Amino acid sequence: MAQPLYQRIVNDYREAIESGRLRPGELLPSEPELIARYHASKSTVGKAIAALKAEGLVFSQRGRGVFARRRPSIRRIASERYRADMEPQDTPQTSFTAEQGIAWQDYRLDRTYEWIEADERLGELFGVAVGTRVLERRFVFHSKGEPTQMSRPCLLASDVEGTPVADPDREPWPGGTIAQLRSIGIVVDDVQESVSARMPTPEETATLSIGSGVPVFAITRRMLAQGRVVEVADPIVIPADRAILDYQIKLGCPGPNP
Structure with a gap:
């Protein structure tokens, strides 16, 4: 044909x-x-x-x-990327800068902080009652001057109110949220993520300069410490034409058949 x-x-x-x-x-x-x-x-x-x-x-x-249009660089997002936030910070970095392969001076984080009450979704994700006081943070991540990711990571007021973690002027913080929480004695030992694809909102399209017809990855992340949810990022938004999600699943060798 x-x-x-x-x-x-x-x-x-x-x-x-x-x-x-x-x-x-x-x-x-x-x-x-x-x-x-x-x-x-x-x-x-x-x-x-x-x-x-x-x-x-x-x-x-x-x-x-x-x-x-300039073709965006492709960012590979690995399932073990948060290990970069756990490592000693001889040179400042976060999982974002490690993925992007950029130096700290090439990284910029726009942020707004607001104290809110948890709605039903946040309450369910945190496992707390609706109305629980929460620090809502909204971030736009820049790599070499270009906005490449948005996120809404929230923390419980009972954990962070009155601490340096609640100070927006401390951002960006080497080691990201994991290092922030560790600084106040909360050790993240588990990260859970759920990934979906959807079309961007008008705000996301404008902020991230997303091309017409390009979907985004919308990631919901929960960080846990000893089984307790201590951070909820809902959503993390990344244009789908700028990222590849790499996940490794290690399987143990099966034993011999009886």
Whole structure:
């Protein structure tokens, strides 16, 4: 079956962007130029541009045209990434900076702190009553100046109120939440995560510069100390075109059959 003309246009410009022949920020040919080049109708060209936008490959600016979008670096997220937060901090780092492979000076954390009362979802995740006082933190993680992740990590007021952990001016904190809690005598010994995929909210799209049609990983994390939930991050949001989730499952060798 012959390939639809709009798909040929999409394939040509996808290859040009991914190969680097069309550089980030470079202007694509105008609609009339594409119509003439491919002997296509206006609707065919429009469909091709819409498909490229949906893949996050291009973006448009009113009155200026359509531009190639910078391809994001791919971040590998391993199941054992929090070990970076447990290690001695000879050089400041967190699991985020370790994954990104960036130096501490290339890391920025935008944050807002607010004391709230746990709703039903937070209460269920923490295992506490609705209305329990909670420190809600909202973070935007930047790697070399680019926003790449959002999260909403919450802590129980009974654990952190009146401690340096509740001071937003102490952020970013080497070793992240695990080191923060350890500094007040709470040792995290278990991390549980649930990962889902969904489309981003308008706020997430704007904050993380997510391309049209690109979904996000939405991760719900619980940190535990001796079986007690001491932190809930709900959600952690990462654009799905910027991450690969790597999980290792070690299986013991089965014994001999009786």
